[in-house]
Amino acid sequence: MDSKQPLRGETVIFTSTKKSEEPFDLVKRYGGTPVSLPLIKTRERFASDDETQLEFATSYDWLIFTSQSAVAAFEQKMERFNKDASAFNVNVAAVGDKTANALERIGFRVDFIPQVFSADVFVKQFNPEGESLRALFIKGNLAGTLITTELSLTVDEWTIYETLPETSHADEIVELVKAEPSVSILFASPSAVAVFKDRVVPSLNWTGYTIGAIGHITERALQEAGASVTVMPETYTLPELVQSLAESKRKELI
The missing domain is CATH 3.40.50.10090 (Rossmann fold)
Known part of the structure; x- marks a missing residue:
């Protein structure tokens, strides 16, 4: 795999409300497929x-x-x-x-x-x-x-x-994780974690995909729910989370 595109073959699911194209464009730049399936709405x-x-x-x-x-x-x-x-x-x-x-x-x-x-x-x-x-x-x-x-x-x-809560996307997340060879799921709030735990985890558990979090509060919510967080950036933004995910996947290639 090209180290310049460490997300090639990776489906990256965003569980927060889409506010900008920047993190989605970053996923594409690194070779991945971004998918917006928010679990909350405002x-x-x-x-x-x-x-x-x-x-x-x-x-x-x-x-x-x-x-x-x-x-x-x-x-x-x-x-x-x-x-x-x-x-x-x-x-x-x-x-x-x-x-x-x-x-x-x-x-x-x-x-x-x-x-x-x-x-x-x-x-x-x-x-x-x-x-x-x-x-x-x-x-x-x-x-x-x-x-x-x-x-x-x-x-x-x-x-x-x-x-x-936005529960209409829960089944689609389950289907993607089961169908795609490699999936990362990104969380930006404890609210999304709560919906994921209630509506997705019963069908998937917390394994078989990479978990990324923005912020120590979201990370703590995931850990308390039973998840293992693989990626969390020092700067709490979605673009930085994508960057950290890409770096994590790049290290797996070495």
């Missing part, structure tokens, strides 16, 4: 006070985003109520380069990104100067409590999107 959460909440958001010192899904839902609310980034004279914190890029695309300047793209690292590194600072954590329904409870400044929450 949708904006609507409330009667959305317009009021959006107006309140302009009064905070910091806005905190931990996912591209939060940015997308926030953008939808801005468009619905005719606001743009210029209405927000606030500092912005983002967990992850992709989240930061999504914010910049809609006109925000990102003032803080943690070195490791995880909420538990964020709360250790985020320490803005100033007295009586107030932050708004713009979040999904499954977000943990660390950011709200562990920061020194006052943090309010606004839940603007929901993460839901």
